[in-house]
Amino acid sequence: MADGPKLQRQFPEIDNNMIRSDAAMAFSERHNIRSAPVLTVVDDETAALITERLAPRIEGRTVVEIGGGIGLLSLHMASVARRVYCIEANPVWSFNFVQLFLEKKPKNLSFLFGAADEFVGCIRADVAIICTHSDVRGMTLVGQQFAPIVVDVYGELVDANPDAFDAFARQARLIV
Ligand SMILES: C[S@@+](CC[C@H](N)C(=O)[O-])C[C@H]1O[C@@H](n2cnc3c(N)ncnc32)[C@H](O)[C@@H]1O
Numbered sequence: 001m002a003d004g005p006k007l008q009r010q011f012p013e014i015d016n017n018m019i020r021s022d023a024a025m026a027f028s029e030r031h032n033i034r035s036a037p038v039l040t041v042v043d044d045e046t047a048a049l050i051t052e053r054l055a056p057r058i059e060g061r062t063v064v065e066i067g068g069g070i071g072l073l074s075l076h077m078a079s080v081a082r083r084v085y086c087i088e089a090n091p092v093w094s095f096n097f098v099q100l101f102l103e104k105k106p107k108n109l110s111f112l113f114g115a116a117d118e119f120v121g122c123i124r125a126d127v128a129i130i131c132t133h134s135d136v137r138g139m140t141l142v143g144q145q146f147a148p149i150v151v152d153v154y155g156e157l158v159d160a161n162p163d164a165f166d167a168f169a170r171q172a173r174l175i176v
Pocket of ligand 1: 034035036037038039040041042067068069070087088090114115116117130132133134139
C-alpha cells in the first residue's frame with residue numbers, strides 16, 4: 001500500500017502552497033466547508049486500523065466517506081466494502097497523491113470532488129463515514145442524507161475510551 005512516511009514528507013509543501021492559500025480559503029467559503037484543513041489519515045497503518053474496526057459494518061456494503069481528505073481510508077475500505085464513494089470538497093489533497101491512485105485505485109472506489117450536498121440524490125449508501133475533529137455536526141448532517149447509518153469514527157473512539165482524550169478536545173470536536 002502507500003508509503004506513509006513519504007506521504008507525510010509532502011505535507012508542508014501542500015500546506016504552504018495550496019491548502020492555506022487565498023484561493024483555497026475562497027474555495028472553502030464558496031463550497032460552505034466548515035471543517036479545518038487538517039488530515040488525520042495519512043498512513044496505511046491508521047487507515048488499516050480504522051478499516052478493521054469498521055469491517056463488520058461495511059463488508060459487502062456501499063459506503064460513502066464524507067470529507068475523505070487524500071482518500072487513503074476510502075482506498076482501504078474499498079478492499080472490504082462492495083463500493084466506496086469518497087466525497088471530498090477539496091481536490092488539492094488527493095491530486096497531490098495522484099501517483100498513489102494511479103497505482104492502487106480499484107474499480108469499486110470512486111472520487112467525487114465537490115461539497116457533499118452537490119451529490120445528494122445522485123448516490124445512496126448503506127453507511128456514511130466521517131473522520132474529522134472539526135465540523136462533526138455539519139458533516140454528520142450531510143452524511144445522513146446519503147445513508148441511514150453515519151459513523152463518526154473519532155466520536156466512537158472517544159466514547160470507547162474517554163480518558164485517553166483531552167477533555168477540552170472531547171468537547172471542542174462537537175462545537176467547532
Ligand atoms: C478535518 S479534514 C479530515 C480529512 C480526512 N478525513 C482525514 O481524516 O485525513 C475534513 C475534510 O472534509 C472535507 N469536507 C468538509 N465538509 C465537507 C463537505 N460538506 N463535503 C465534502 N467535503 C467536506 C474538507 O475539505 C476536509 O478535507
